[in-house]
Amino acid sequence: MHDFPDYFLTLLPNHNPISMKRILIVGAGGQIGSELTVYLRNIYGGHNVVATDMRECKALGETGPFEVLNALDATAMASVVARYRIDTIFNLVALLSAVGERNPQMAWNVNMGALNNSLEVARQHHCALFTPSSIGAFGPTSPKDRTPQDTIMQPTTIYGVCKVTGELLGNYYHHKFGVDTRSVRFPGIISNVTLPGGGTTDYAVEIYYEAIRSGRFTCPVPADVYMDMIYMPDALRACVELMEADPAKLVHRNSFNIASMSFTPEIISAEIRKRLPDFAMDYDVDPVKKEIAESWPNSLDDNCAREEWGWKPEWDLSRMTDDMLAHIRTKLGR
Ligand code: SER
Numbered sequence: 001m002h003d004f005p006d007y008f009l010t011l012l013p014n015h016n017p018i019s020m021k022r023i024l025i026v027g028a029g030g031q032i033g034s035e036l037t038v039y040l041r042n043i044y045g046g047h048n049v050v051a052t053d054m055r056e057c058k059a060l061g062e063t064g065p066f067e068v069l070n071a072l073d074a075t076a077m078a079s080v081v082a083r084y085r086i087d088t089i090f091n092l093v094a095l096l097s098a099v100g101e102r103n104p105q106m107a108w109n110v111n112m113g114a115l116n117n118s119l120e121v122a123r124q125h126h127c128a129l130f131t132p133s134s135i136g137a138f139g140p141t142s143p144k145d146r147t148p149q150d151t152i153m154q155p156t157t158i159y160g161v162c163k164v165t166g167e168l169l170g171n172y173y174h175h176k177f178g179v180d181t182r183s184v185r186f187p188g189i190i191s192n193v194t195l196p197g198g199g200t201t202d203y204a205v206e207i208y209y210e211a212i213r214s215g216r217f218t219c220p221v222p223a224d225v226y227m228d229m230i231y232m233p234d235a236l237r238a239c240v241e242l243m244e245a246d247p248a249k250l251v252h253r254n255s256f257n258i259a260s261m262s263f264t265p266e267i268i269s270a271e272i273r274k275r276l277p278d279f280a281m282d283y284d285v286d287p288v289k290k291e292i293a294e295s296w297p298n299s300l301d302d303n304c305a306r307e308e309w310g311w312k313p314e315w316d317l318s319r320m321t322d323d324m325l326a327h328i329r330t331k332l333g334r
Contacts, residue, residue: 099198260313
């Protein structure tokens with residue numbers, strides 16, 4: 001039995017009450033995990049959020065429990081879940097799209113291995129499971145603009161193949177075994193704490209660092225390609241709001257389109273230039289990233305997330321740009 005009250009009085013911005021949870025984060029040292037760990041600990045209490053990663057992460061051990069865990073070791077994962085009496089797992093392990101194309105077998109083994117173990121451990125230990133999907137689950141045959149929730153999904157990257165398979169597996173575990181699986185299709189996530197690595201949308205993070213560091217940026221993605229993006233605070237809130245949503249209202253589960261902003265490299269660079277008039281950008285287009293970016297939607301239709309669990313973004317490109325530049329200035333001491 002858990003030794004904490006059933007109900008906890010924290011309110012989310014949309015005024016949903018928060019239930020009590022004991023959470024395991026798998027892959028907590030990455031771009032999402034390093035911030036989600038702290039965010040969840042502020043809501044649910046430090047000792048109720050166990051961060052794990054394959055490498056030691058000192059910072060994550062300062063605000064709550066941290067364990068070194070290889071997500072491909074199902075026995076080790078089950079043992080952490082049992083020891084901490086976990087009831088909710090966030091599986092954040094993934095090789096991103098561009099790096100996945102360099103080693104597709106490894107991307108499949110890591111992305112699907114971590115997911116498969118998380119699903120099995122969730123089934124055996126009666127845990128809810130959150131796994132991110134992505135705009136990368138769509139492909140060149142999907143409708144390009146305001147891509148619908150339910151539509152053609154034929155991705156051409158191994159990353160996307162893993163995401164679509166993961167969505168199907170998540171729904172299968174829900175229907176077959178009753179596991180409470182939930183997921184969102186994240187746009188490119190922009191943040192200022194931990195850098196993403198090996199993704200196609202990474203340019204939209206790197207551009208802010210280079211704007212402050214050197215005043216110039218060489219962009220690997222073509223000037224006019226639109227992709228959906230989201231600022232980390234909205235992404236973190238989406239995770240919590242979906243996992244706290246009333247299951248009776250969820251028609252979909254794996255996975256919800258969410259959206260907040262869509263832009264091209266030219267648009268984000270113009271936004272930076274409004275604040276730093278001397279900022280200059282040129283292009284050295286990476287053919288792999290070009291092909292991937294052009295195969296993904298320009299923008300997603302997130303109406304189902306809005307209707308089924310009240311999703312609403314709070315950050316747009318202009319506000320995010322102010323915030324990113326301020327944080328990175330402080331971080332780099334400029
Ligand atoms: N940010 C990811 C990537 O670019 C997409 O989800 O690979």
